[in-house]
Amino acid sequence: MSTLPKTSRPAKSTTTTEPPPRQSMLTDARLRVVLLVSVHAGAEERFLHAYEQLSQQVAAVPGHISDQLCQSIENPSQWLITSEWESAPPFLSWVESPAHREMVKPLHGCVEDTRSLRFSVLRETFSGKGASGRRAAPPVQLAPRIGDGLVRHALTFTVKPGSEGSVAKILADYAAPEARVDEHTRLCRTSLFMSDNRVVRAVEVKGDLVAALRHVARQPEVRAVEEAINPHLEEDRDLDDPEAARAFFMRAALPVVHHLTADPSRPPNLHRHMLLYPVKTGCGPAVASLLARQDDLAVSKAKSAMASGKGRHTIVSSTVFQRDDIVVRMVDMGVPLDSEPAVAAGVSGPRAAAVLTRLLDAGGAGKKKIDLVGEAGLRRFLDDCDMAQVTDRRAADY
Numbered sequence: 001m002s003t004l005p006k007t008s009r010p011a012k013s014t015t016t017t018e019p020p021p022r023q024s025m026l027t028d029a030r031l032r033v034v035l036l037v038s039v040h041a042g043a044e045e046r047f048l049h050a051y052e053q054l055s056q057q058v059a060a061v062p063g064h065i066s067d068q069l070c071q072s073i074e075n076p077s078q079w080l081i082t083s084e085w086e087s088a089p090p091f092l093s094w095v096e097s098p099a100h101r102e103m104v105k106p107l108h109g110c111v112e113d114t115r116s117l118r119f120s121v122l123r124e125t126f127s128g129k130g131a132s133g134r135r136a137a138p139p140v141q142l143a144p145r146i147g148d149g150l151v152r153h154a155l156t157f158t159v160k161p162g163s164e165g166s167v168a169k170i171l172a173d174y175a176a177p178e179a180r181v182d183e184h185t186r187l188c189r190t191s192l193f194m195s196d197n198r199v200v201r202a203v204e205v206k207g208d209l210v211a212a213l214r215h216v217a218r219q220p221e222v223r224a225v226e227e228a229i230n231p232h233l234e235e236d237r238d239l240d241d242p243e244a245a246r247a248f249f250m251r252a253a254l255p256v257v258h259h260l261t262a263d264p265s266r267p268p269n270l271h272r273h274m275l276l277y278p279v280k281t282g283c284g285p286a287v288a289s290l291l292a293r294q295d296d297l298a299v300s301k302a303k304s305a306m307a308s309g310k311g312r313h314t315i316v317s318s319t320v321f322q323r324d325d326i327v328v329r330m331v332d333m334g335v336p337l338d339s340e341p342a343v344a345a346g347v348s349g350p351r352a353a354a355v356l357t358r359l360l361d362a363g364g365a366g367k368k369k370i371d372l373v374g375e376a377g378l379r380r381f382l383d384d385c386d387m388a389q390v391t392d393r394r395a396a397d398y
Contacts, residue, residue, distance in 0.1 A: 024257070024258040024259065024260075024292060026088070026089065026257055026258050026288065026289050026292050027087060027088065027120060028087055029087060029088075029120040029121055029122075030065070030084060030085065030086060030087065030120070030121040031084070031085040031086075031087055031088045031091050031118060031119070031120055031121070032082060032083075032084055032085075032118075032119045032120075032121055033082065033083045033084075033085065033091060033116065033117070033118050033119075034080065034081075034082050034116070034117040034118075034119070035080070035081040035082070035083075035114060035115070035116050035117075036078070036079075036080060036114065036115040036116075036117070037078070037079040037080070037081060037107075037111055037113075037114050038077055038078060038079075038111065038112040038113040038114070039077050039078075039079055039110055039111060039112065040077075040110060040111070040112050041077060043109070043110040043111075044076075046109070046110045047079070047107070047110040047111070049106075050106035050107045050110060051069055051081070051107070053106060054103055054104065054106070054107065055067055055069075057103050058083070058094075058103070061090070061094050062090055063085050063086045063087065063089075063090025063091060063093075063094070064083065064084075064085055064086075064090075064091075064094075065083075065084040065085060065086060066083065066084050067081065067082065067083035067084070068081070068082045068083075069081055070082070077112075084121075088118070088120065088257075089257075089285055091118075092255060092257065092322075092323075093285070093324075096250070096253060096255070096323045096324065097324075100250075101247060101250055101251075108243060108246070115210055148261050148264050149206055150188060150204045150205065150206055151204070151205045151206075151207075151208075151209040152202065152203070152204050152205075152256045152259060152319055153202070153203055153205075153209055153213075153253070153254075153255065153256065154200055154201060154202040154203070154253075154254040154255075154256070154321045154328070154330075155200070155201045155249070155252040155253060155254060156198060156199060156200045156201075156252055156254045156323075156326060156328070157198075157199055157233060157234075157235070157251075157252050158197050158198050158199070158233075158234045158235070159197045159199065159229070159232045159233055159234060160197065160232055160233070160234055161196075161197050163197075163232040164194060164196065164197055166232060167194070167199065167229055167232050168194055168388075168390050170225060170228045170229050171192055171194075171199070171225065171229070171390050171391060172192075172390050172391050174221050174222065174224070174225040175221045176190075176393045177215070177216050177219040177221060177222055178215075178219070179395035179396070181207065181208075181211050181212050181215040182207075182211065184207045184208065185205065185206065185207030185208045185211045185212050185215075186205070186206050186207060186212070186395060187203065187205055187212050187215070187216065187395065188204045188205060188206050188394065188395050188398045189203070189204040189392070189393065189394045189395070189398055190202070190203050190204075190391070190392075190393050191203075191272060191274070191330070191389070191391070191392045191393075192389075192390045192391045192392070193274040193387035193388060193389055193390060194387060194388050194390055195276050195385075195386075195387040195388065197234070198276065198387075200254065200274055200276070200321075200328055200387060202274070202319070202321070202330055203216075204398075217239075223239075226239055227239075235248075235251075253323065254321040254322070254323050254326060254328065255321065255322070255323065256319055256320070256321055257288050257292070257320050257321070257322045258288065258291070258292035258295070258318075258319070258320040259317070259318070259319045259320070260292075260295050260296060260299055260315075260317065260318050261316070261317040262299045262302065262303075262315060262316050262317065263316045263317075266316075266398075267316065267334070270316055270332040270333060270334060271332070271333045271334075271335070271336060271337060272330065272331070272332050272333075272389065272392060273330070273331050273333065273337055273344075273386055273387075273389075274328055274329070274330045274386075274387040274389070275328060275329045275330075275331065275344075275345075275346075275382070275385040275386060275387070276327075276328050276385055276387050277291075277327045277328070277329070277360060277385060278360050278361045278362070278363065278370075278384075278385070279325045279326070279327050279359065279360060279361060280325070280359055280360060280361045281325060281361075282325065283325065283359040283360075284322055284323070284324050284325035284326065284327050285322065286359055287322075287327045287356070287359045287360070288320050288322035288327050290346070290352065290355060290356055290359070291318075291320050291327070291329055291346040291356075292320055294346045294347060294348055294352055295315060295318040295320075295346065297348050298314065298315055298343045298348055299315065301348070302314060302315075314333060314334060314335055314339075314340045314343045314344070315331055315332070315333055315334075315343060315344075316332045316333065316334050317331070317332045318330070318331045318332075319331075328387075329346060331344065337382055337386060338379045338382060338383075341375055341378035341379050341381075341382055342372075342378055344378075344382055345372060345378055345381060345382055345385075347372050347378075350373055353372035353373050354372075354373075356372055357370050357371075357372050
């Protein structure tokens with residue numbers, strides 16, 4: 001449990017009749033990944049050789065279906081790599097893994113810039129000619145997800161034990177960078193949390209996430225903060241070395257796997273919390289999927305109760321971030337965290353509580369047993385998982 005102070009705001013419950021925005025990668029729909037690549041002049045042959053090696057390795061990755069390499073007919077230095085996957089979870093497991101980082105290293109010396117886009121397959125049309133002999137296609141997504149215009153992402157890293165107070169002060173004291181990136185992109189909110197020696201920074205961006213992250217990284221005040229915390233990091237990094245910086249941010253990336261907004265109006269006076277779940281080895285994807293389903297269920301129940309005039313939104317929005325066995329869940333609540341502890345913890349009943357308990361690691365000797373059934377146990381669990389908020393900064397018009 002973190003020793004840093006926790007903050008809260010007065011609660012204000014809200015209602016809405018609009019369908020809740022829901023963004024989730026935890027579906028059975030196929031995934032199409034698009035990688036836009038700018039290749040250095042004269043490096044085309046090296047790039048092709050690196051791609052051939054990479055494509056053979058990727059073909060053996062579970063969940064991979066196919067990939068395709070294309071070259072621009074207008075600008076030969078522009079290339080497009082597309083790949084298709086059975087669903088998002090196997091791709092995310094691979095792309096955030098050390099194996100992926102090793103696979104793509106040969107591309108780095110050939111490439112000037114890249115941009116990755118990820119899409120679930122919503123509709124698909126085949127030509128009638130010859131289609132009768134085609135194998136059955138994997139499922140596509142039947143209904144579109146409802147967005148709220150924001151892109152979310154998080155980074156996580158650890159600092160040396162004993163340096164937590166110094167790091168928290170450094171991270172809390174910097175001047176916020178300019179929110180406007182360009183005419184299409186702006187940085188809307190940055191929330192930073194700590195628990196023991198783990199740091200989680202979550203950002204919400206309107207527009208192009210990559211452009212926003214690059215914009216932030218170039219700001220002098222941000223660079224100064226990053227330099228100041230470098231000596232405290234458990235894992236060394238050199239942000240002046242493009243290759244080392246790329247490797248660090250790949251290791252630190254904590255992608256969104258599920259997001260649900262019960263009230264898109266973003267009512268004021270919400271309580272924002274980041275819950276860090278103590279996941280058993282190998283159980284990260286299962287914990288993330290369970291929490292996503294439970295949040296969907298909680299919002300659905302709240303909507304039904306509000307329709308009859310007897311309920312309210314406990315969780316106004318929830319975002320589940322997951323990489324391997326690191327699972328954090330950021331919730332904006334209309335009530336204090338411990339007022340409805342089961343919903344806040346991500347369990348709606350005894351069965352869900354029992355399943356989640358089996359997926360969590362109670363720790364070593366001397367640790368209290370995880371109890372997600374009784375209210376006292378739930379409150380103790382929430383207190384253990386609730387990361388301390390270091391800073392939460394929003395654009396003026398957000």
